[in-house]
Amino acid sequence: xxxxxxxxxxxxxxxxxxxxxxxxxxxxxxxxxxxxxxxxxxxxxxxxxxxxxxxxxxxxxxxxxxxxxxxxxxxxxxxxxxxxxxxxxxxxxxxxxxxxxxxxxxxxxxxxxxxxxxxxxxxxxxxxxxxxxxxxxxxxxxxxxxxxxxxxxxxxxxxxxxxxxxxxxxxxxxxxxxxxxxxxxxxxxxxxxxxxxxxxxxxxxxxxxxxxxxxxxxxxxxxxxxxxxxxxxxxxxxxxxxxxxxxxxxxxxxxxxxxxxxxxxxxxxxx
Amino acid sequence: xxxxxxxxxxxxxxxxxxxxxxxxxxxxxxxxxxxxxxxxxxxxxxxxxxxxxxxxxxxxxxxxxxxxxxxxxxxxxxxxxxxxxxxxxxxxxxxxxxxxxxxxxxxxxxxxxxxxxxxxxxxxxxxxxxxxxxxxxxxxxxxxxxxxxxxxxxxxxxxxxxxxxxxxx
Numbered sequence: 001x002x003x004x005x006x007x008x009x010x011x012x013x014x015x016x017x018x019x020x021x022x023x024x025x026x027x028x029x030x031x032x033x034x035x036x037x038x039x040x041x042x043x044x045x046x047x048x049x050x051x052x053x054x055x056x057x058x059x060x061x062x063x064x065x066x067x068x069x070x071x072x073x074x075x076x077x078x079x080x081x082x083x084x085x086x087x088x089x090x091x092x093x094x095x096x097x098x099x100x101x102x103x104x105x106x107x108x109x110x111x112x113x114x115x116x117x118x119x120x121x122x123x124x125x126x127x128x129x130x131x132x133x134x135x136x137x138x139x140x141x142x143x144x145x146x147x148x149x150x151x152x153x154x155x156x157x158x159x160x161x162x163x164x165x166x167x168x169x170x171x172x173x174x175x176x177x178x179x180x181x182x183x184x185x186x187x188x189x190x191x192x193x194x195x196x197x198x199x200x201x202x203x204x205x206x207x208x209x210x211x212x213x214x215x216x217x218x219x220x221x222x223x224x225x226x227x228x229x230x231x232x233x234x235x236x237x238x239x240x241x242x243x244x245x246x247x248x249x250x251x252x253x254x255x256x257x258x259x260x261x262x263x264x265x266x267x268x269x270x271x
Numbered sequence: 272x273x274x275x276x277x278x279x280x281x282x283x284x285x286x287x288x289x290x291x292x293x294x295x296x297x298x299x300x301x302x303x304x305x306x307x308x309x310x311x312x313x314x315x316x317x318x319x320x321x322x323x324x325x326x327x328x329x330x331x332x333x334x335x336x337x338x339x340x341x342x343x344x345x346x347x348x349x350x351x352x353x354x355x356x357x358x359x360x361x362x363x364x365x366x367x368x369x370x371x372x373x374x375x376x377x378x379x380x381x382x383x384x385x386x387x388x389x390x391x392x393x394x395x396x397x398x399x400x401x402x403x404x405x406x407x408x409x410x411x412x413x414x415x416x417x418x419x420x421x422x423x424x425x426x427x428x429x430x431x432x433x434x435x436x437x438x439x440x
Binding site for chain 1: 273392393394395396397418422425429434435436437438439440
């Protein structure tokens, strides 16, 4: 029922019962709910809250390899449902690039646009065929204002992204390429994966990236990353199975990641 | 260059006509719009095409609908594909279907309309869903063009009760 005032009169207009757009597509609606309810951004939220949010969204897809115009993120807020997205910055003069995030299902894209309206120079590239849902950015901000309980997930999620940026910056400044690469791989080990019991650790999000993609994540170049990966493969630290990187010797990789720390400790002892 | 399109599945021809009216009301260029349907409704009616007065006409249960939109949109075609049976199409997607037949992508496991959808930017995962909709005698309305044009069309068509999917490739 909808109400309106007109010249002091009060009318009720009965309208037909409308089903929100996402619910017209129940299979996809349920798939979205399942993905989002498992993600840190939405885990533990009431089902009614998720239903309300999903009713605002529309479906989008980006084909693998497509580079998205940054302006699109000033207009709409996107949530990833399937596939991975690489978020990077590029120096147009030199062509050098650095990967800021690899996002996966359940992640929000360019979350800072929810906080302010400043332009944000970032390039997004679909690493797979990507399925998303999106909503006009104003509607997303309004929804967050109306549902302060969402902040219980939203703020820790933003905090985690800030930590990731902190890790990236400190890795770039404080560590050599080998250490950065080892730390990157360690950060992407799937926790409690069934294969971990056999001593083989699988990776999430970066498992099938080419050396070029890994190089972009550690601020290096393909040749250097390739040299380190080959060295670790020869040492039996890493395996490459069906184009997927797996960690076979976690302790040795951990030692590589801690190398810089040991070096600092050694110097401290000698001085 | 990015390819952009939006696709909407409609249950009947009346909903497609309404959608075309909405697109016109917001100033969308109908040359960017295409419609694909099975062209038949059950098997009780004969289906075909014929020419009179130098104009192609549809014969069948949906004759008024197809004759109208063949006059409105950029192109008219009627195909028969082994997987789909009859296919009635209006709009510029026809060129993509015909050219796709000769291209490498057709042999890449796509159906006839699937090829055209792939070329306009629809990913493999969504093509099957659209093919099933056509087989179920629903209608696909597709708008392709610059991102702004596609967003405008999407704004007009997406609503409380109608899902629109936007594809970028």
